[in-house]
Amino acid sequence: MLNNIVKKEKLAYGVHLFWIENPIISKKAKPGQFVIFRIHEGGERIPLTISKTKGNMFRVIVKAVGKSTYELCKLKENDYIKDVVGPLGTPSEIKRYGRVLVIGGGVGIAAIAPIVDALINVGNKVDTILAARNKESIILEDEFKDSENLYFATNDGSKGEKLFPNQLMEKLIKEEKYDVVWAIGPALMMKACSEVAKQHNLKIFVSLNAIMVDGTGMCGGCRVRIKDTLKYTCVDGPEFDGRDVDWNSFLTRLSQYKAEEKKALENYLKIVGEPTWL
Numbered sequence: 001m002l003n004n005i006v007k008k009e010k011l012a013y014g015v016h017l018f019w020i021e022n023p024i025i026s027k028k029a030k031p032g033q034f035v036i037f038r039i040h041e042g043g044e045r046i047p048l049t050i051s052k053t054k055g056n057m058f059r060v061i062v063k064a065v066g067k068s069t070y071e072l073c074k075l076k077e078n079d080y081i082k083d084v085v086g087p088l089g090t091p092s093e094i095k096r097y098g099r100v101l102v103i104g105g106g107v108g109i110a111a112i113a114p115i116v117d118a119l120i121n122v123g124n125k126v127d128t129i130l131a132a133r134n135k136e137s138i139i140l141e142d143e144f145k146d147s148e149n150l151y152f153a154t155n156d157g158s159k160g161e162k163l164f165p166n167q168l169m170e171k172l173i174k175e176e177k178y179d180v181v182w183a184i185g186p187a188l189m190m191k192a193c194s195e196v197a198k199q200h201n202l203k204i205f206v207s208l209n210a211i212m213v214d215g216t217g218m219c220g221g222c223r224v225r226i227k228d229t230l231k232y233t234c235v236d237g238p239e240f241d242g243r244d245v246d247w248n249s250f251l252t253r254l255s256q257y258k259a260e261e262k263k264a265l266e267n268y269l270k271i272v273g274e275p276t277w278l
């Protein structure tokens with residue numbers, strides 16, 4: 001079958017894991033790449049990172065934030081995704097760096113899982129930080145056991161350190177010499193980690209969650225300013241050196257449709273009622 005949901009699991013409130021059958025994507029996908037889903041005819045396009053592959057299936061982990069992701073999280077096992085395009089984007093730059101620090105924040109933990117595995121497989125020593133607002137929002141902890149050191153940072157201190165991930169990053173950098181950093185999570189977290197990396201003259205890969213439409217470099221929707229040049233996140237990224245990203249223009253573009261997005265979710269909830277499935 002193509003694009004059917006083989007397995008669905010709730011990992012935290014509003015965060016759902018999906019295994020989707022699609023042999024082409026599962027065979028070709030590399031760490032750092034993503035797919036674009038369209039749930040039904042006329043639906044919005046949802047970019048999602050490929051978080052793992054197994055046989056004929058690939059995994060995505062979705063956080064419900066607006067109308068389309070609420071709709072996606074409502075689907076059940078054996079339902080189908082109408083269209084899935086991928087794998088898209090330039091894969092992560094996996095090579096032997098030496099000592100690597102990888103930071104995953106919230107649903108960004110799903111994106112770092114294949115990157116950590118690939119970095120360890122080519123001989124790097126990887127320290128991993130899993131960060132979230134609280135203990136309940138830390139996902140996939142078991143998948144990071146092969147890290148040299150596994151650290152946790154929560155906003156409320158319910159697991160690991162009561163620190164923001166950039167603060168824990170700063171602390172670790174003072175104790176250990178890292179050759180490169182990855183930080184994937186909310187835009188503000190990636191911006192803060194990039195500032196720390198800049199101060200310490202350290203290369204940092206971030207994965208930009210720009211607003212995307214076609215995912216092929218044609219529509220211009222996902223353009224970002226990197227070191228004074230315009231790049232398309234979907235084909236030139238999604239990973240860039242966070243020190244080169246013009247974060248202010250990126251954050252402004254991300255919030256450009258906030259009012260429309262809020263309205264779309266309100267209208268959807270008027271039709272479906274309480275989102276009890278989240």
Ligand SMILES: Cc1cc2nc3c(=O)[nH]c(=O)nc-3n(C[C@H](O)[C@H](O)[C@H](O)COP(=O)(O)OP(=O)(O)OC[C@H]3O[C@@H](n4cnc5c(N)ncnc54)[C@H](O)[C@@H]3O)c2cc1C
Pocket residue numbers: 034044045046047048049050060061062063064065066067068069070107110111208209210211212213238254255261262264265
């Ligand atoms: C390369 C890439 C990989 C991503 N991987 C994941 C992932 O693995 N898991 C996950 O939960 N989310 C991921 N996202 C974000 C996810 O695509 C958006 O949360 C989703 O499209 C929001 O749609 P919505 O209708 O539910 O929310 P909306 O109400 O439309 O928007 C809510 C928020 O999502 C952002 N957003 C809206 N549309 C898009 C869009 N087409 N592309 C990107 N952001 C958008 C808005 O700026 C806003 O901040 C990824 C985004 C990109 C670009």
Ligand code: FES
Pocket residue numbers: 211212213214215216217218219220221222223232233234235
């Ligand atoms: S999504 Fe259209 S150019 Fe990138």
